[in-house]
Structure formats: C-alpha cells, structure tokens
C-alpha cells in the first residue's frame with residue numbers, strides 16, 4: 001500500500017467572485033515527486049500556498065477542501081497550530097531567492113539563526129551545521145560563502161542557500177514553486193540535480209511547480225497539468241509525455257519541440 005504523505009482533496013480557492021482553483025485533488029507518497037505544470041495564472045501557486053496555509057489576502061479556501069499531511073488535517077488548523085508544519089515539516093522555496101534573505105546580514109548567519117530556532121542548536125553547533133549544509137548544497141568554498149552577503153552571490157548560489165535554509169529543519173516535504181525559473185538553463189539544471197539528489201539522500205518528498213515541462217520531467221515521477229484552475233491531465237511523467245490526452249498538454253509538449261522533444265520524453269535534462 002502506498003505510504004501517503006500529502007493528500008489534497010477537492011481544493012478550491014476563490015478570489016472575490018472568481019473561482020481561481022477548482023476541485024484540485026492529488027496525492028503524494030512519502031519521498032515521492034509530483035510536478036505541477038501549467039501556464040501563468042493556472043492556479044499552481046495558489047495550490048501550493050493552500051498546502052502551506054499562506055493564501056494571500058482576498059483569497060479563500062473552499063469549504064469542501066481537505067489537505068491532509070501525514071494524517072493531520074491541515075485545513076482544520078488555526079494559524080498557531082499550522083506553525084509546526086509550515087517551514088518545518090513542510091518547507092518551500094520560491095522564485096527570486098534574494099528577496100527572502102536579509103540583504104544586510106551574511107548568509108551564514110541567517111542560516112545559523114534558522115538552525116538555532118528550528119533545531120535548538122548552540123551557536124557553535126549551528127555554525128558547524130550551517131557550513132555542513134552549505135557544503136551539501138554543492139557550494140564551492142562554503143566557509144567563504146558563509147561570510148558573504150546576498151548581493152555577493154549569484155542567483156544559483158542564492159537559491160542553494162535558500163534550499164539549505166528550507167531543508168535545515170529536516171522537512172518531509174519541500175515545495176519548489178518556480179524555484180529555478182529565474183536561473184539560466186545550466187544553473188537551473190544543476191539546482192534541479194541538487195533537488196533530485198536531496199530526494200534520494202534524505203527521502204524528501206517534492207512538489208515541483210513549473211510552467212516548463214522540461215523542468216518537471218527532469219525530477220518528477222508524476223505530474224498534474226493545470227489549466228484555468230483545474231487539473232486537465234495527470235499520470236506518470238513518462239506516460240503524460242509519451243501519450244498526452246488533453247489538447248493543452250499536447251500543445252505544451254509541442255512548444256518544446258524546438259528544444260529537442262525526444263530528450264524531453266526520455267526524461268533527460270534539456271540543456272540548450
């Protein structure tokens with residue numbers, strides 16, 4: 001029997017009079033990978049934000065929505081009760097990593113502070129663990145990166161620091177929402193490799209959101225395709241790529257043809 005970590009049932013979100021997410025349902029096994037793909041405005045981010053309990057003001061969860069994480073019905077929790085989950089057992093990284101870091105504090109100190117709060121480590125142990133985490137993120141010269149300020153790091157390095165912060169509390173689930181979109185293609189592929197490796201090594205389950213099927217195909221075993229707030233297609237990534245049923249999915253795949261569709265179907269990184 002599959003060991004379900006996350007179950008999303010009948011998730012709807014309204015923004016004023018508009019239903020912007022409609023009856024979205026999916027499950028994710030412990031250590032599994034799910035891609036959410038769809039064009040801009042299709043409801044991917046609001047789906048993720050619902051799981052994290054951080055819908056923007058003006059947006060509301062539908063009354064029949066049920067989000068269950070490791071047996072706990074998150075949608076029934078109040079703000080305080082959600083805290084042990086968000087940022088701890090369920091963590092997230094978004095686009096534009098720079099905006100999530102304090103520009104005037106060295107990144108190592110920011111990571112150390114998170115570790116002290118989340119893992120209750122002493123300053124010295126937190127520092128050691130921070131350097132260790134930066135090493136695990138594949139950052140060369142981690143001791144130097146530790147002392148650097150956000151403006152001194154490239155986008156790819158910043159995203160690695162953000163991933164280090166996101167996994168510092170040893171979450172079961174990491175949600176990466178367009179986390180590699182702003183990076184150039186080579187760096188994007190490296191960060192995706194890092195996420196895939198973390199999944200293998202620490203058994204992290206991943207929800208990876210992208211408008212780009214090539215990104216999803218590099219990391220995710222399963223995929224849901226969203227359009228205008230709804231899931232229009234789902235399945236294993238290999239099946240959906242080989243035999244898309246919905247016209248929209250076909251069009252998405254078609255748009256990749258110029259980047260080498262066979263590579264995409266084989267689940268290889270598309271590096272152009």
Ligand SMILES: Nc1ncnc2c1ncn2[C@@H]1O[C@H](COP(=O)(O)OP(=O)(O)OP(=O)(O)O)[C@@H](O)[C@H]1O
Pocket residue numbers: 015020038039040041042043044045046047056057058059211
């Ligand atoms: N705070 C908000 N208030 C009102 N409407 C919103 C709000 N946030 C999102 N929406 C609307 O909800 C719909 C889904 O938005 P969402 O951000 O989930 O899409 P997305 O698929 O993640 O797109 P993108 O890839 O551009 O981030 C869009 O039509 C958007 O305009």
